Amino acid sequence: MKTLLEQAREGLITEAMKAVAKSERVSEKFIREGVAEGRIVILQRPGFSPLGIGKGLRTKVNANIGSSSDAVDEEKEIEKARVAEKYGAHTISDLSMGGNLAYLRVKILEATTVPVSSVPIYQALSECRSFEKMSLSKILKVLRRDVYQGISSIVIHPGFTLETLEKVRKRKRIMGIVSKGGSYTAMWMLTHRRENPFLEVFDEILDIAHSRDVVLSLGNTMRSGSVYDELDEPQMDELHMNTELAEKANERGVQVIIEGLGGHIPAGNIAPSVEKFNKITGQRPLYVAGPLPVDVAVGYDHIAACVGGALAAGAGADYLCYITPAEHLNLPTVEQVKEGVLACRIAAHIGDTVKYGLSEADRNIGLHRRKQDWEGQFFHALDGGEKGRQIRGETVMCKMCGRYCALKIMDQYLGG
Numbered sequence: 001m002k003t004l005l006e007q008a009r010e011g012l013i014t015e016a017m018k019a020v021a022k023s024e025r026v027s028e029k030f031i032r033e034g035v036a037e038g039r040i041v042i043l044q045r046p047g048f049s050p051l052g053i054g055k056g057l058r059t060k061v062n063a064n065i066g067s068s069s070d071a072v073d074e075e076k077e078i079e080k081a082r083v084a085e086k087y088g089a090h091t092i093s094d095l096s097m098g099g100n101l102a103y104l105r106v107k108i109l110e111a112t113t114v115p116v117s118s119v120p121i122y123q124a125l126s127e128c129r130s131f132e133k134m135s136l137s138k139i140l141k142v143l144r145r146d147v148y149q150g151i152s153s154i155v156i157h158p159g160f161t162l163e164t165l166e167k168v169r170k171r172k173r174i175m176g177i178v179s180k181g182g183s184y185t186a187m188w189m190l191t192h193r194r195e196n197p198f199l200e201v202f203d204e205i206l207d208i209a210h211s212r213d214v215v216l217s218l219g220n221t222m223r224s225g226s227v228y229d230e231l232d233e234p235q236m237d238e239l240h241m242n243t244e245l246a247e248k249a250n251e252r253g254v255q256v257i258i259e260g261l262g263g264h265i266p267a268g269n270i271a272p273s274v275e276k277f278n279k280i281t282g283q284r285p286l287y288v289a290g291p292l293p294v295d296v297a298v299g300y301d302h303i304a305a306c307v308g309g310a311l312a313a314g315a316g317a318d319y320l321c322y323i324t325p326a327e328h329l330n331l332p333t334v335e336q337v338k339e340g341v342l343a344c345r346i347a348a349h350i351g352d353t354v355k356y357g358l359s360e361a362d363r364n365i366g367l368h369r370r371k372q373d374w375e376g377q378f379f380h381a382l383d384g385g386e387k388g389r390q391i392r393g394e395t396v397m398c399k400m401c402g403r404y405c406a407l408k409i410m411d412q413y414l415g416g
Contacts, residue, residue: 313351
């Protein structure tokens with residue numbers, strides 16, 4: 001079976017490419033060329049619409065869900081998946097590490113229609129219960145099982161070595177390695193005194209991904225965990241290594257997303273850093289978690305991430321991972337998942353207005369707002385007007401200004 005990337009390089013325009021072109025309102029040729037050059041990836045899920053991520057396309061939003069080893073409520077995680085999709089997440093990542101993982105994955109797939117991603121080393125560690133017992137063959141077994149189960153994208157952390165870990169140790173960051181998948185990979189290396197396991201079996205991973213045309217997402221282990229942890233040598237080493245691995249994967253016909261520039265980054269550094277990353281990676285799809293431009297927004301990190309995500313998306317990031325109010329504090333509730341998704345969608349929308357110009361939805365809301373047409377405004381709102389209706393209630397007239405409404409007063413002068 002030839003992958004989408006291989007078919008695109010042969011000049012073929014597949015049904016998936018046509019569907020993405022229609023959804024994104026761009027030409028089929030644009031999609032084919034983007035896929036062929038590695039600037040666009042298409043996440044596929046049997047029976048559902050494909051999703052395009054990359055340069056020239058709308059910024060996409062991912063929602064992380066999943067149980068932890070100490071907090072297991074399987075039905076609640078399934079509900080989080082439903083809510084994430086309902087409020088506009090384009091993809092969902094299942095990061096479950098507790099409970100009946102096989103049951104959870106099946107039910108999350110049954111409850112959703114968007115592409116679902118996984119981080120195989122999470123489940124491998126959960127099943128083995130220790131780094132000592134977690135073998136390389138076990139990691140591959142879980143990875144293969146995820147791919148054959150219908151996962152659209154798998155996340156691995158191959159972009160660092162033992163030498164990179166030593167550089168991190170010597171730099172003494174405020175926050176060392178904050179990536180879960182990256183820290184698990186690092187601990188496996190230190191425990192087994194071996195190099196990065198994903199580098200060791202990278203060719204085999206490519207074979208598995210190729211067999212189902214699954215997108216490979218190269219994780220961002222070295223991202224900063226504090227705004228005082230600057231963009232440093234370990235981060236750049238990982239970016240360059242991930243770029244080399246992406247080139248190798250593309251040569252084998254496997255589509256690749258590069259995760260980078262997530263975590264905590266001062267606001268003024270976000271745009272220039274995105275531009276730098278895009279240049280180094282050859283404009284491959286760039287996925288960022290947040291980023292958070294401040295550390296003081298404890299309990300409100302979804303708002304801080306909306307600011308950072310908007311700056312990143314506007315500068316050229318293609319794919320944002322949401323942050324919830326529970327970030328750094330707890331496993332998010334269903335309501336916090338909703339808040340995180342909507343905040344991230346606002347960030348993506350703002351970024352798209354920077355990249356592509358103002359949207360028709362914003363214009364329509366302005367026109368309806370001028371006429372005080374509440375339902376017209378709600379129709380074009382990101383959440384379908386749910387929050388707006390709750391706030392407005394049953395009031396017929398706006399109570400903010402009452403009889404001294406600025407719109408009505410000036411309409412008398414401007415002629416309505």
